[in-house]
Structures are given as C-alpha cells and as structure tokens.
Amino acid sequence: MIIQIKVPSPGESITEVEVSTWLVKNGDYVHKGQTIAEIDSDKATLEISSEENGIITFMVEKGERVRVGDVLCIIESSKEDTKKHIVQEKKDHVEKVYPSNKNRKIPSPASKKFLKEKKIFIESVQGTGKHGRITKKDCIFHLEKNETSIVSNRPPIITPMYNRSKKKTPLSFLRRKLSERLVFVKNQTASLTTFNEVDMLEIFLIRKKYKDLFKKKHGVNLGFMSFFTLSCVRALKLYPDVNAMISGKEKINFEYYDISIAISGPKGLMVPVIRNAEYLSFREIEQEIYKLSTRVHNGKISIDEMTGGTFTITNGGIFGSMLSTPIINPPQSAILGMHKIMERPVVVNGSIEIRPIMYLSLSYDHRIIDGRESVGFLVSVKESIENPIKFLMGGNEDTLSKKLELY
Template identity: 40%
Template sequence: MADITVPVLGESVTEATVGSWSKAPGDAVAKDEVLVELETDKVSVEVSAAEDGVLTEILAKEGDNVEIGALLGRISAGDGAKAEPASAPAATSAAPAATSGSGEQVKVAVPAMGESVTEGTLSQWLKQPGDAVAVDDPIAEIETDKVAIEVPAPVAGVLSETLIAEGTTVGIGTEIAIIAAGASASAAPAAAPASAPAASSASADSSAAVAPSVRRISAENNVNPSDIPGTGRDGRATKGDALNFVANGESKPAPAAAPSAPRATGPREERVKMTRLRQTIARRLKEAQNTAAMLTTFNDVDLTEVMAIRKKYKDLFLEKHGVKLGFMSFFTKAVTHALKELPAVNAEIDGTDLIYKNYYDISMAVGTDKGLVTPVVRDADQMSLAQIEAEIGRLGKLARDGKLAMSDLQGGTFTITNGGVYGSMMSTPILNPPQSGVLGMHRIEQRPVAINGEVKIRPMMYLALSYDHRIVDGKEAVTFLVRVKENLEDPERLLLDL
C-alpha cells in the first residue's frame, strides 16, 4: 500500500486546493501516471503515482484545501482494477457513452492559445458524452486572461469521455476528452457526467446540454431544467437564467409550511469565482491606478457639423460602402490627427525610457457579457471613414461572439471608450497600460450654449481625457483635447490636415 501525499510546492507555499482527479477509485495506475492536480495561488502541480497498482481510496475531494504532506489517497500494489471502486470520485470525468461502430479512440488536447498564453480555465463543455460530433465542431470552451477559445473536434465521431471538469485550469497540450472516431451516437449515454447531480429524469430527457450549476439549482428548487428559458450559446440555460427563473417564482411550490412562513424567492447572496478575464481586468485596472500618475481633463464638443454630415450622406455612404456612417470613425480620425501633433499622448514608459510610437493603433473598448475587451484598429490614421467603420463593426462582432484572437487585442497605442452608449454623462476613464492616454466619450445632449452672443440649442457631448502625468504634461493633455474638439466641430480641418 502506497500513500499519495501533497508534495513540497515551492518556497513560501504551505497549502493548495485539490483541483481535479484524473483517476477514480478502482482504476489501474502506472508509475509516474498523473493522478490529481493541485492548485496554489501561483502554479498548478500534478501529483503522480509512485508505483504501479490500483487507486483504492480518495481521501481529499476536489475543492478541499490541503497542507504540505497531507494524505490525498492510497494505491495498492499489483495489476488490474477492482470490479467495484471503494468510493465515487469527487468530480470530473464522465463515463464513456455507448456507441455503435466505434473506431479509433482519439484524444482531444488543448490547442495553442496565443502568444504568451500558457494556460486557461475550461469554462464549459459544449458537448456531452454520447453526443455525435463533426470535424471542427466546438466541444469545449476555454477562458484565458484575454479571450475565450473554442476547442474543435479533430475527427468526426462520438464524444465518448470528458477527462476534465468545468472550472479546471488546463495548459497547452492537456488532454481533455476522448472521441470515438467514426462512431455513431446511441440512444443514450451509458452514464451521466460525473459532475451532474444524482438528479431528475427531466435532465436526462433534455436534448440540450445542461450546465452543472443549472442542474444543481434546478434540483434544489424542484424545477425542470428544460423549462428554464436559455440565453446562452445555442439556447442553453445559464446559471443566471436558472437563478432568475427561481427568483421570479416560476419553480414548483415548496412543501406545505406554516402560513406565516414567507415564500422563498432564491438565495440572498451567491459566491461565484471570477473568470480569468474578469481577474485580469481587475488586476490591470488596479495596476494602472497604482503605477501611473493618472489625471483627467475635460472639455465639451458641439457635434452639429458631424451630425449634419451624417444626416446628409448616411444613405449614400451605406449604399456605396455597405456600412453605416457612425460617430466612432469621426472620433478615431480626430484622435489620430491630434496624436500626430502631441506624440507624448501616443507614447509609453518602459523603465527609465520613453517609447514614442510613429504608428496609430487605436484600441476600442467593447463591453461584452464576459467583461470589457479592447480590440485594436491597426494604422487607423491611414484608413478612410468607411474602412474604420467596417473594422470597428468586425471587431465588435468578434468580441460579442467571444471569438477575438490574441492578435486582435495586442499592441494598441491609445484607447477610445464610449460610455455614452449606456447613457453616461461624464466619467474619468482608467488607462489601458502601458498606454498613456484614453479618451472617454459620453451621451449627446441638446443643451443651450452661447454662440456669437446668442443662446442656441446644440447637440453637446462631454469629453474626458485620462493621461499619465509622468509622460504627458497638463499643457499637452489640454491641447490634445482641444484639437479633438476642433476637429469634430469643424471636420473640414481633417480633410485639409490643419
């Protein structure tokens, strides 16, 4: 009998969290075969078998906190698995689905996820054991620090087994599933996924994959998961959908209680682990506050001329270029024009060096269901209004669909963020490191302004420029914002390069 214990995890690391078991009690194991993954606040560590044998017992379940030297499980020496395991595993993989015409068992591994990205979190299985898959069908979604990546099926067949549980950290090359190449799906999988609760027959009857969190909430509140309207991918119900469904009182009545007892409307609070994207957003925004000498200056702009141009040419513009003429292309042009005059706003600090950029790659802040991303419009100063509008539209759609590539997010020199689409009147945007400037747009309001001694009602917008005072002086920041204002109030200046 050999004990499986928590190894030394590095200097100053005294405990870890049990991630996922790759073996279940009763499984045969080979020496040096990975049994379980431990997660620390710095790294993920794989614990391997010290000898050949059978995993007889799991003592630390997934999610448990364990200290160095703690007992995780036991291996009995010898070959061959027991007929029945001593106990069920804590979570992860599902039993293989029954298939017909099974061919080669093809393992699915985590693909390369972009420059400098070495790991991600398996956020969702898009296919379940027993589901038929075609070549390149997405079977799982992995969240990295910046984007969500779909893992495609390398062959056509049937997904026979999932090896990794949702929420597990995976590295490039990690095997996450097995596909029976050329097989056809049977009427039902041999067993439900191990991550599902022992649950209602309604879950098994559902043709769409049901997330584990939705199954849990459904079971706790006595509802059928198939009754929950879904807003997720392919109409699947999300955890939020399930909570809203229960909170709106659409679950079945609870067992009879005392008349004075109030009706339960769902949990009063909920603890949810931040996604990798949200963790990165939080870290980078706080780093910007801690690192840069950030300051914001304001101005307002009269958009009468821009709106007149849009109204006059919008139909002809759409007919010729196939895209609508929006405000963002005007603002992008005005910004690149001002950046050429004030290069410090387009620069960055690297240690004790200043790096001045002679190109103008403008990051556009886009709000998505998973958080804020900033895809980049490359060489915006060399593009026409139509090209800018088309590129913004393309990047915005990729962002909302979760299909941005790493290359779409890297290398911006200045950022534009438009809080006006949400109704913001004024804000102080936070820098997007290592950039030194970000322009905040806001809602357009009809306001009275004095023009040549007369009060006129004009479409006005407040502008905010946040900048790094370590590299950009107040005079440069104010001048930059004035140039943007002048370019928008008199667009002909852009055409004449004034």
C-alpha cells in the same frame, strides 16, 4: 481509435488557460467540427472543436486551470459506436414524430364529451381503463377530488416574507485577469483626467445629409467613431507624448497610430485594434469597427486582433454615461472617453442656442504626459469635431463627398 484534444495556444506569451464551459456532457457522442468547449485566457475566449466523431471523455473539469499543450479530453471513435449512434438518432426522430401509444392518453367517447363540457385538460386525468384508457368514471373522480381539495387545502393567510437569498458565482479567468490589470494600472501609474465638451452639431448635419447614401454605397453606417478616430490621429500627431509608453527607464514614442476601440461583449470588455489608422478613410474605419465589433459579440475575437494598440477610445455614452474617468489600457499612456450626447443651452456668437453637446475626458499617465499636452490634445479633438470639414476633410464642402468615397 482514440483522439486526444489538446489545449491550443491562444496567442504568443500565453501559457495557461481555464476551462470556462463544457458545451457537451461527459460520455456524449460528438460530431467532427462540433464545438465542445470554451477556454478563457487572460485576454479572450477560444472555442474548442471536436476533431472526430466519437464518444467524449473529459480529462479536466470546468473551472480547472491547464497549460497549453495539455490534454483537454479524448474522443473514442469506432465504426460500431457510430452505427449505434445513427440507429439511436433515427429511433429518437421516429418517436418524436410518431409518439407511441403508451405515452398517449386516450379517452372513451363518453369521457371525451364530459371533458369538453367541464373544460378539463386531458393531461390532468389519470386513466384506469385498459392500457390507461380514460373512462367517464375517471373524469368524475378527478372533478370531485379537485373540488374537495380547493376547499380543504386552501392555504392560510400569512404575511409575505421578503426574498433575502443570495447567489455566489466564481469569477471567470478573463474577469480575474482584467481585475488584476485594473488594480495594477491604479497602483503603477500617476493617472489623472482632464475634461472638455464638444458641440456635435456639424457631425450631426454631415451624418443627416450623407448617412443613407454612405450606407447604400459601403454597407455600413456612418457613425461617430470614424470622426473621433481620425480626430485622435490628428491630435496624436500634434502631441506625440500621448502616443507613447514607458518601458523600464525609457520612453517609447510610436510613429504609427494603432487605435484600440473598447467594445462590450458577452464575455466582458474587449479592446480590438484598428491598425495604422492614419492611412484609413472614413469607410475603412467604419468597416473595420463593424468587423471587429461583430467578432467581439460573437465571441470570435482573437488575441492577435487585441494585441498592441498605442491609444484607446472608449464610448460610455452608448450606455447613458454623462461623464467618467476611464482607466488607462496598459501599457498605453492615455485613453479618450466619449459620453452621452445631450441637448444643452450654450452661448454661440453672443446668443443662447440649444446644441447637442458631448463631454469628453482624457485619462493620462502624468509620468510622461504633462497638463499642457493633455489639455492641448483634448482641445485639438474638440476643434476637429466642431469643424470636421476644415480639419478632417480637406477644408471645403467640395471635398466632403470625396472623403466619404460616395462618388
């Protein structure tokens, strides 16, 4: 029986993919459910699994572009091949656990004592006795040979050369498509960036007080992203053009808030979406971010989970970035950049204090967002972060535990 493994559809509107990796060799025996290959679309990586036990034959090579529905490989399945494979597996297992004598070096009693005294590894001695048995004569010959070679083969002293080699590797399909989109954004948008700074002290105090209880209660950490996500939702409601996009000759304002979160994974930067963030609590946002980031790091994120999004948040601070101008995630019109938190001297009520300060940046498409909206948006995020109890948690300390769902 011959099974055809065809290229599945990674998502709507995607018609072509690239075979990024074969995880087995051509002609290998594969098992049903075993991951045999990875394919890259312009948005994500998809794993391909074997549908049956049998011998695999590749129909396309690594790096080759194929269309959805094309035959990726065939698997020839038969009872005879399966029986042979099971027998061979058992044989390999027995050989591994109980290696045959032909692969073992057995020293004579005299040579064993000599090897121990001279501290010679048995693997380095060539035996000339019956069945490769190592004799004392073999040990003496090995020792004399090596003592001679140390003197005669001592390399001349030469000036060391610097290593100036280089290595070329092809860009993955995912990386090439990402490059194309970044260049498109640069050329097709009127991108500007505005900056502000935010005092993180209040967030620090809340997290210090409640993070252990929050983790125990909900199973996830109380991070910064839930505060920034809800702060952005509030700011987007105040400045709706930041939550908009251009479509031809029209501007589309979204009346819902799907927040894309940039997450770095093994295949590159992925941007999964937290949908309808305006209806989510701190707990729900943190749990959603944990779920999405885990899927990104495991290479399991799907196209659907990255489709859409009306506004993006990216946190370069986790890599140590002090300040940056993030690139807009098309077709969105703006992106918030978070950065590294640093203790800095600031003036508070006429006095100089040391506070944890983060720089914020907002890159935006000036075609539909003016300076007033961009600056006002960042100021709104700043005031929400610096006074979260008032703007995010109902206005008083009594509602804090309720908002965090701790009781």
